[in-house]
Amino acid sequence: METRPFVHILILQVFFLILASALDQRLFLYVPAPVNTGSLRPLDRNLVSLSIQARDFTVFAKTNLLRNFLGALSVNIRTHHILRLGGAESDKTIYDPDGTLTSEQYMNGNYGGSAQNVTLGPNYFAAIKGHYASSTKLIWTLNLRNVVNNWEAGISTAQGVLKYLGSELEYFEIGNEADFYGTKGWRDQTWDVAEMAMQWKWIAEQVQQFNPSVNFGAGAFANIPPNIVGNFDIPGVINAGIKGPNIPWYNMHLYPQSGCGGKPVSLDTLLHHNAIYNTLSGYIPQIAAAENAGAKFAMGETNSVSCSGRAGVSDTFASALWLVDYALLGASLGIRRAFFHTTPNGAYSAIIPKPYKKDSVTYSGGFLPLAYGVYFVSEILSSQDNLRVQPIKHGSDTDHSSYAIWDDKNKLKKLVFINLEMYNSSTGASNPATPDSPVYPSAAGRGSTRVYVATPWALGEKLSLIRLQGPGSNAKSMVNVSDFTFSTEDGSVQSNVVDTILTVQADGFVIFDVLASEAVLIQHYSDVVANPHPTKSQSTPTTTVVSGVTMITRGATSPPAASAGAGQPIIPISIGLK
Numbered sequence: 001m002e003t004r005p006f007v008h009i010l011i012l013q014v015f016f017l018i019l020a021s022a023l024d025q026r027l028f029l030y031v032p033a034p035v036n037t038g039s040l041r042p043l044d045r046n047l048v049s050l051s052i053q054a055r056d057f058t059v060f061a062k063t064n065l066l067r068n069f070l071g072a073l074s075v076n077i078r079t080h081h082i083l084r085l086g087g088a089e090s091d092k093t094i095y096d097p098d099g100t101l102t103s104e105q106y107m108n109g110n111y112g113g114s115a116q117n118v119t120l121g122p123n124y125f126a127a128i129k130g131h132y133a134s135s136t137k138l139i140w141t142l143n144l145r146n147v148v149n150n151w152e153a154g155i156s157t158a159q160g161v162l163k164y165l166g167s168e169l170e171y172f173e174i175g176n177e178a179d180f181y182g183t184k185g186w187r188d189q190t191w192d193v194a195e196m197a198m199q200w201k202w203i204a205e206q207v208q209q210f211n212p213s214v215n216f217g218a219g220a221f222a223n224i225p226p227n228i229v230g231n232f233d234i235p236g237v238i239n240a241g242i243k244g245p246n247i248p249w250y251n252m253h254l255y256p257q258s259g260c261g262g263k264p265v266s267l268d269t270l271l272h273h274n275a276i277y278n279t280l281s282g283y284i285p286q287i288a289a290a291e292n293a294g295a296k297f298a299m300g301e302t303n304s305v306s307c308s309g310r311a312g313v314s315d316t317f318a319s320a321l322w323l324v325d326y327a328l329l330g331a332s333l334g335i336r337r338a339f340f341h342t343t344p345n346g347a348y349s350a351i352i353p354k355p356y357k358k359d360s361v362t363y364s365g366g367f368l369p370l371a372y373g374v375y376f377v378s379e380i381l382s383s384q385d386n387l388r389v390q391p392i393k394h395g396s397d398t399d400h401s402s403y404a405i406w407d408d409k410n411k412l413k414k415l416v417f418i419n420l421e422m423y424n425s426s427t428g429a430s431n432p433a434t435p436d437s438p439v440y441p442s443a444a445g446r447g448s449t450r451v452y453v454a455t456p457w458a459l460g461e462k463l464s465l466i467r468l469q470g471p472g473s474n475a476k477s478m479v480n481v482s483d484f485t486f487s488t489e490d491g492s493v494q495s496n497v498v499d500t501i502l503t504v505q506a507d508g509f510v511i512f513d514v515l516a517s518e519a520v521l522i523q524h525y526s527d528v529v530a531n532p533h534p535t536k537s538q539s540t541p542t543t544t545v546v547s548g549v550t551m552i553t554r555g556a557t558s559p560p561a562a563s564a565g566a567g568q569p570i571i572p573i574s575i576g577l578k
């Protein structure tokens, strides 16, 4: 049925990338209906989630930034957010059911008096309860390291969590990065996954006595394939007997760049699609092992650079583009969820909940560019349908990455195109919530790629195009999703998304430009109207026409009927191979 119009496109595919000049590229893509639907991977509505240490969560509970941010994401993904409360401090956490610290003390960063350990008590839960978006589900990481009184620390903490947060618990993890326990001196040199599994299972059995239906996520190992030691990986943990109906998830941790001890890291690495592919494809055997055990695979803790990230890399717009490519490529390989680690003042944090001091400089609370990458993904996930993802054939090279998003009836719903070409700007180079970094403005102008995608969509159909945009790869501010921004005061919506209306051309062609360091999302405008989206309260939608292109600003009230927005005029299309 659709072969005829596409014949000339098939010839074009061979020349899919035409370099007109260094600054102006053209890319021809063809998105046929999927032949092998088994190659499409589901897009989990919680694909991009956050990970915060239980200890730090009290600091996030002091302001509304996190609460409102999660609330906005939930509107788009049409379900609750899942927050993982875990990290290195999990293995220092003990629980005192008679502890008397007040919730105010926890919120002020008092974790129980001991410099070494975090002691939670009933008021810890009072400090966080109700201070994050309602209906949020929590993953809680228990202490596996502390063996005192037969792992009393982990087991009693589980009892407290079940008592105070039971209805909000998604599942428990046991131990954080246990593959490092041997080298950290917390266990002896024979420490391996078999020994760990005995201890893990013992804690799990005790916790199940409090609630037999409680679930667990297993893994949480730090070493990146292929650097696995002691069989600390998903096949290893399953072989050691950690499997069954109460273990629906397995996970590993991934920081593609190591920032510990001041090691050199680079912004360029974030913008190489091939580098992202090489890292994520190493997890294919891990994903397969989880799925063969009847479970799913997640990246349980992740971000750009380990050890709290690095200013000039993790806090730039490049990291937001990286997150989008990582999430979609990961999903297309079977990484169902990725939990981006967030600390109260780490350079890799999406949210800085309140002002802080570093090297005697005071920084403000607010949002770093990564937050807009997270938000952009929530726009991709916004749908009444169960979505599935596949990279577009010939649509990826070092500087480009593209994805087709389908519903479960094999209808093409959305297109995502990411231009990862680097462009540095002196505009937007600083952000009051993070330290300044040296700026190396690009000598040449900003590149742009004109993309021609042949789709199965009907001639004349109206589409929405939105952009994840910023002044440059190195930008730390002026980043937004088609003008959508969060208020740095309280995390509420500060300005609404503006949909640019495109029209499907002859032969199903969709044509658009993407600047160097920019991503676009294209979908039916009728779907945008049909789906709820976060907006500024009491705003009304408005339509403007700029140089013949219709732009519709979203509003809290319904937009004008889908007839609004003339779209760009339909132009006869003739693409020659000149």
Ligand SMILES: *[C@@H]1O[C@H](CO)[C@@H](O)[C@H](O)[C@H]1NC(C)=O
Pocket: 091, 092, 094, 114, 116, 117, 145, 146, 147, 148
């Ligand atoms: C603090 O944590 C360490 C490591 O898990 C443990 O050895 C020690 O017993 C803990 N201290 C207390 C007071 O529980």
Ligand SMILES: *[C@@H]1O[C@H](CO)[C@@H](O)[C@H](O)[C@H]1NC(C)=O
Pocket: 469, 470, 471, 478, 479, 480, 481, 482, 483, 484, 485, 495
């Ligand atoms: C959104 O980002 C673009 C590119 O940085 C900028 O030109 C525009 O002013 C921003 N819009 C808002 C509302 O911040």
Ligand SMILES: *[C@@H]1O[C@H](CO)[C@@H](O)[C@H](O)[C@H]1NC(C)=O
Pocket: 266, 267, 268, 312, 422, 423, 424, 438, 439, 440, 441, 442, 474
């Ligand atoms: C852009 O800036 C980053 C640091 O922000 C630097 O690593 C990179 O080399 C710069 N690129 C160019 C082309 O100058």
